[in-house]
Amino acid sequence: MSGVAAGDKYVVGVDYGTLSGRALVVRVRDGAELGTAVHEYRNAVISSALPDGGTPLPPDWALQDPEDYREVLRQAVPAAVAAAGVDPVDVVGIGIDFTACTVLPTLADGTPLCEVPELRQRPHAWVKLWKHHAAQPHADRINALAHERREPWIGRYGGKISAEWQFAKGLQILEEDPELYHRAERFIEAADWIVWQLCGVETRNVCTAGYKGIRQDGNYPSADYLTALNPGFGDFVAKLDGPLMPLAARAGGLTARAAAWTGLPEGIAVAVGNVDAHVTAAAAQALDPGRLVAIMGTSTCHVVNGTHPAEVAGMCGVVDGGISSGAWGYEAGQSGVGDIFGWFVKHAAPAGVDSHERLTELAAAQPVGAHGLVALDWWNGNRSLLVNHDLSGLIVGLTLATRPEDIYRALLEATAYGTRMIIEAFAEAGVPVDDLVIAGGLTSNELLMQIYADVTNRPLGIIGSAQGPALGSAIHAAVAAGAHPSIHEASQAMGRIAAAVYRPDPDRVRAYDALYAEYRALHDHFGRGANDVMLRLRAIRNAAVESASSPQEVFA
Numbered sequence: 217m218s219g220v221a222a223g224d225k226y227v228v229g230v231d232y233g234t235l236s237g238r239a240l241v242v243r244v245r246d247g248a249e250l251g252t253a254v255h256e257y258r259n260a261v262i263s264s265a266l267p268d269g270g271t272p273l274p275p276d277w278a279l280q281d282p283e284d285y286r287e288v289l290r291q292a293v294p295a296a297v298a299a300a301g302v303d304p305v306d307v308v309g310i311g312i313d314f315t316a317c318t319v320l321p322t323l324a325d326g327t328p329l330c331e332v333p334e335l336r337q338r339p340h341a342w343v344k345l346w347k348h349h350a351a352q353p354h355a356d357r358i359n360a361l362a363h364e365r366r367e368p369w370i371g372r373y374g375g376k377i378s379a380e381w382q383f384a385k386g387l388q389i390l391e392e393d394p395e396l397y398h399r400a401e402r403f404i405e406a407a408d409w410i411v412w413q414l415c416g417v418e419t420r421n422v423c424t425a426g427y428k429g430i431r432q433d434g435n436y437p438s439a440d441y442l443t444a445l446n447p448g449f450g451d452f453v454a455k456l457d458g459p460l461m462p463l464a465a466r467a468g469g470l471t472a473r474a475a476a477w478t479g480l481p482e483g484i485a486v487a488v489g490n491v492d493a494h495v496t497a498a499a500a501q502a503l504d505p506g507r508l509v510a511i512m513g514t515s516t517c518h519v520v521n522g523t524h525p526a527e528v529a530g531m532c533g534v535v536d537g538g539i540s541s542g543a544w545g546y547e548a549g550q551s552g553v554g555d556i557f558g559w560f561v562k563h564a565a566p567a568g569v570d571s572h573e574r575l576t577e578l579a580a581a582q583p584v585g586a587h588g589l590v591a592l593d594w595w596n597g598n599r600s601l602l603v604n605h606d607l608s609g610l611i612v613g614l615t616l617a618t619r620p621e622d623i624y625r626a627l628l629e630a631t632a633y634g635t636r637m638i639i640e641a642f643a644e645a646g647v648p649v650d651d652l653v654i655a656g657g658l659t660s661n662e663l664l665m666q667i668y669a670d671v672t673n674r675p676l677g678i679i680g681s682a683q684g685p686a687l688g689s690a691i692h693a694a695v696a697a698g699a700h701p702s703i704h705e706a707s708q709a710m711g712r713i714a715a716a717v718y719r720p721d722p723d724r725v726r727a728y729d730a731l732y733a734e735y736r737a738l739h740d741h742f743g744r745g746a747n748d749v750m751l752r753l754r755a756i757r758n759a760a761v762e763s764a765s766s767p768q769e770v771f772a
């Protein structure tokens with residue numbers, strides 16, 4: 217990479233993903249990406265047993281190790297600066313984005329409870345990753361009580377709080393390990409925790425407080441409501457509440473300790489924490505209302521700005537300033553997308569066709585509908601519109617003639633139908649979606665992109681960066697450092713989009729309309745109570761796994 221010139225200033229964006237953290241060095245003047253480095257988390261996703269080989273974990277758990285996050289600062293940031301060839305003294309700010317809701321209990325000084333020696337073997341002491349889905353029963357109770365009491369905030373979450381979010385995860389800790397819950401003086405998004413590590417100041421960003429917490433119109437749920445959920449839960453908001461700051465604000469200056477980790481100058485601006493999806497809207501120059509950004513990787517997040525708050529059934533949430541100050545930001549999501557394709561390649565495709573590239577090549581040769589299949593894309597549950605992580609996947613239409621590429625294509629299509637359900641829910645609630653911009657690793661699959669254009673009948677733009685979230689974080693860092701006056705101006709100067717790269721084809725649009733009608737019928741049948749077979753199967757599975765983990769069977 218090249219482009220280093222005297223007088224230029226730089227910012228570093230750090231994108232904390234599910235398996236790794238990436239640092240990117242960006243030129244403030246025009247957003248040129250000069251150097252990048254990735255650090256894979258040593259403990260990755262902790263889902264079967266705690267790292268020291270000890271305590272086994274029940275189904276649907278997903279934990280992480282906060283030390284992996286610090287290691288990204290020590291490894292990836294200096295490596296990216298070295299790769300860029302810039303002098304660290306010319307770096308004026310650092311910004312981060314994180315997966316969310318990825319959340320941890322800490323002491324008052326920010327020490328994660330899993331780093332307190334006597335708590336290390338307690339599963340609830342660790343970071344709960346966004347895809348920790350074991351708090352579904354807690355989410356169900358949060359929702360039922362909110363509706364019963366007509367809590368004013370529930371409509372801002374499409375009628376349902378997700379099992380992935382702060383209140384469900386917090387309630388699970390209280391009810392499964394009350395002593396640990398009481399040891400937690402703070403309960404904090406990893407996005408805000410790593411900013412605390414960087415600048416030594418605890419802040420809370422409006423984005424995660426709004427979408428992943430339940431903060432609306434300046435308030436969290438009342439102590440009265442929380443106590444009705446569980447008499448011990450009334451103090452939860454006190455653990456969450458911190459100095460709330462708008463996106464792109466300066467949280468503080470880089471501490472001497474974090475300067476030593478990163479090799480960056482002490483005192484440079486540290487931007488307020490942000491979320492991988494939301495930060496990408498700035499990178500894709502997609503802050504105007506009506507332009508929906510889908511960040512497609514292991515999962516998909518959909519974010520779009522609107523001019524007013526509307527209640528969209530099944531969305532994740534609408535938050536004032538949740539994507540950028542001055543607009544109402546909407547979020548929806550699909551919990552499994554690339555992960556479903558990855559599952560098929562790894563566990564179901566026979567040798568010889570067990571790669572995304574080969575399956576895509578074979579699937580691309582088919583006319584729409586030729587495989588005779590429709591799938592429901594719920595391998596990792598359903599985040600929007602059904603908000604139920606106990607739902608599971610389904611493929612209808614299998615015959616002896618079905619080939620691996622048929623199933624692979626049906627899975628690609630199923631995720632596109634899921635996105636269309638979300639777009640239609642927005643439109644029905646008066647939140648227009650005029651075009652889509654796609655970001656994330658899946659943009660490299662051209663067949664998938666064309667399927668999305670045809671299924672949604674909308675032009676598809678592609679973000680002009682392979683590192684959308686990290687670029688978005690760098691843009692926020694530039695604003696926090698005062699190098700651009702606002703996120704809109706920084707987005708125009710530093711963001712990149714190739715508009716309308718994929719256009720819908722009218723014949724394929726018609727063919728997909730028919731298949732989408734079948735998807736919708738299956739979606740409502742299995743997802744809206746007509747047939748709860750998926751929920752019954754999940755209960756049977758959980759009981760079987762639980763009985764198999766009795767001491768005799770585990771150690772047999």
Ligand SMILES: Nc1ncnc2c1ncn2[C@@H]1O[C@H](COP(=O)(O)OP(=O)(O)O)[C@@H](O)[C@H]1O
Pocket residue numbers: 233234235512513514515553554555556557558559572573576656657658660661
């Ligand atoms: N060519 C491909 N076509 C479809 N899916 C792919 C392809 N290559 C990788 N994937 C899937 O994409 C996901 C990785 O995407 P990426 O954007 O890197 O992930 P992340 O969400 O962690 O940032 C994995 O789930 C993988 O199975």
Ligand SMILES: O=C(CO)[C@@H](O)[C@@H](O)COP(=O)(O)O
Pocket residue numbers: 233234314315316317346491492493512513514515516517549
């Ligand atoms: O839910 C959000 C953001 O709100 C994401 O962080 C979460 O889906 C993780 O996404 P990826 O792992 O980046 O696909």
